[in-house]
Amino acid sequence: LAYVLGSGVSVALLSPAAYAQAQQADIKVEVTGSNIKRVEGESALPVTVTKRTDIERTGATNAMELMNFITANTTAGNVSFASVIGATTFSNQTASLRGLGGQRTLILIDGKRISPTGGAISAAEGVNLSTIPFQAIERVEVLKDGASAIYGSDAVAGVINFIMRSDYHGAEGTVQYGTPTRSGGADQWSANGTVGFGDLSKDRYNAIMSLSYTKQNSLDGNQRDFAKTSYLPLIGVYGFSSNTFPGNITTGGIGVPGPCTTPNFRDPPILGSGCYFDPSSQNGVQIIPDDKLWNFFGSAKFQINRDWQAYA
Numbered sequence: 001l002a003y004v005l006g007s008g009v010s011v012a013l014l015s016p017a018a019y020a021q022a023q024q025a026d027i028k029v030e031v032t033g034s035n036i037k038r039v040e041g042e043s044a045l046p047v048t049v050t051k052r053t054d055i056e057r058t059g060a061t062n063a064m065e066l067m068n069f070i071t072a073n074t075t076a077g078n079v080s081f082a083s084v085i086g087a088t089t090f091s092n093q094t095a096s097l098r099g100l101g102g103q104r105t106l107i108l109i110d111g112k113r114i115s116p117t118g119g120a121i122s123a124a125e126g127v128n129l130s131t132i133p134f135q136a137i138e139r140v141e142v143l144k145d146g147a148s149a150i151y152g153s154d155a156v157a158g159v160i161n162f163i164m165r166s167d168y169h170g171a172e173g174t175v176q177y178g179t180p181t182r183s184g185g186a187d188q189w190s191a192n193g194t195v196g197f198g199d200l201s202k203d204r205y206n207a208i209m210s211l212s213y214t215k216q217n218s219l220d221g222n223q224r225d226f227a228k229t230s231y232l233p234l235i236g237v238y239g240f241s242s243n244t245f246p247g248n249i250t251t252g253g254i255g256v257p258g259p260c261t262t263p264n265f266r267d268p269p270i271l272g273s274g275c276y277f278d279p280s281s282q283n284g285v286q287i288i289p290d291d292k293l294w295n296f297f298g299s300a301k302f303q304i305n306r307d308w309q310a311y312a
Contacts, residue, residue, distance in 0.1 A: 048072065048142040055137060061176060061190045061214055063129040064093040072144040072158065074099040092117045094126035097144065100157035102126020108161040133297030135192040136210040138165045164299060168196035168208050186219035186288050204303040211296050218290040221280050227287060230280040240276040
């Protein structure tokens with residue numbers, strides 16, 4: 001091998017053994033998809049791990065409630081349980097890391113992608129967290145940095161990986177009931193049961209099944225003082241309608257004839273002589289919708305040998 005420095009020429013001769021050693025020192029780079037191996041000098045990405053004991057201390061009854069305890073998951077851009085009223089979101093409940101929305105927050109179960117909710121309604125895209133079996137969660141790993149170079153554009157905000165129980169044997173069950181400090185709706189209760197049998201290290205197999213049921217009762221707006229009317233002139237709230245119930249007769253500006261009966265009202269100093277309708281005073285305007293959820297999760301694994309494992 002020869003190389004030139006300035007105007008001088010230097011020649012180096014390598015023995016066959018030294019030449020073979022130099023060949024072995026070549027760097028080998030493996031590329032799998034868009035995931036390029038990093039050098040050992042780089043630091044790890046920030047990951048927050050919430051273990052099973054921590055999950056139980058939160059008092060959460062589903063994955064959506066659990067996400068409220070993750071500081072990186074913000075209310076901006078997510079779709080919570082209280083905002084799924086109506087048919088426009090199809091009751092979808094999404095996470096939103098760093099406020100970038102559910103369509104930019106990747107949800108994994110045991111490191112594998114799951115399908116997002118059908119419909120792809122604007123502002124409600126992403127994986128429905130209510131479909132994740134809460135009782136079977138072993139821990140939650142949250143990657144709080146963008147991972148689009150590895151996973152794609154749906155991981156710009158980060159990744160939430162739900163790790164399920166994999167080698168559990170025994171049985172356990174919980175029953176939980178919750179009610180607001182104010183009476184009149186919004187109470188909830190849940191029942192969960194999990195059973196597992198087999199030991200991978202001894203029996204070479206393990207199976208786990210988990211069944212849960214959650215019931216959330218509705219909360220109507222007229223059951224709370226702050227939402228029981230759309231007419232709050234002291235703070236400038238005028239959410240009434242001139243389309244009264246059952247009808248509003250127009251007489252060419254003369255006024256609305258007949259009595260203005262409940263649920264309609266008059267306020268001449270502000271509204272004039274018309275008759276107006278207050279929708280918030282009626283039943284059916286929900287703050288929290290009525291919801292029932294059944295969830296079943298099953299997993300089975302068989303250890304074929306030290307290097308191979310079959311699972312379903």
